[in-house]
Amino acid sequence: MNIDTYKQEAARLRPRLLLIARRYTGSDEEGEDIVQDCLLKIWMMREDLSIPLDALAVTITRNLCIDHLRQQHLTSLPENQITGISDIKDCDEERIERMMNIVHTLPDMQQTVLRLRHIEGREMAEIAQLTGSTETAVRKALSRARLAVKKQYSRRKNDD
Structure with a gap:
């Protein structure tokens, strides 16, 4: 995939990915960060990818959201509960x-x-x-x- 195709796909997918990320995180800022990470991952893999990227992008976004929520959950626990x-x-x-x-x-x-x-x-x-x-x-x-x-x-x- 070339750079122009990537830009077009990223612009097309961005609103959908933002919606998914916001649903998971409940925050616009965290959703933006997650979508940015997703698009960066896709950018790094762009040479091996072909259009359409919808399924891959949605999966990456969902997984990043879940990772974010897990990390948030761990940091909200007191230190003695993390070590257990x-x-x-x-x-x-x-x-x-x-x-x-x-x-x-x-x-x-x-x-x-x-x-x-x-x-x-x-x-x-x-x-x-x-x-x-x-x-x-x-x-x-x-x-x-x-x-x-x-x-x-x-x-x-x-x-x-």
């Missing part, structure tokens, strides 16, 4: 310990991907770059890790 360590009951501590013991039994790749994604909160592309694999491989390893943790957790829970 100080207010966790004995029962919850046992669950976390059981979960971490299960994570330690996973193969190295699954363990690494799970930690990077859920503990450090990294993006799939970043994890792929750090591990030297593709995003697809990262997604697959993460899926398998989650499934293995779920199965082992249920099995150990039933054994107790």
Whole structure:
């Protein structure tokens, strides 16, 4: 896609994306920021894209809104609730310990991907770059890790 085509598509999509972002965030300013981020992401991918961009743009906008809302939710919690360590009951501590013991039994790749994604909160592309694999491989390893943790957790829970 060339620059002129991108400009035309961005101008056409912008009002729709703003409407979506405003619905999610409830704020004009935050909606503008999110749409700007979306259009920047599309700009970075423009050479690989073809028209129409509607579905991609809407999906990117929605995902950015959800990320924004998650981040907002985390920052609105008191610090001890974010870490969760100080207010966790004995029962919850046992669950976390059981979960971490299960994570330690996973193969190295699954363990690494799970930690990077859920503990450090990294993006799939970043994890792929750090591990030297593709995003697809990262997604697959993460899926398998989650499934293995779920199965082992249920099995150990039933054994107790």
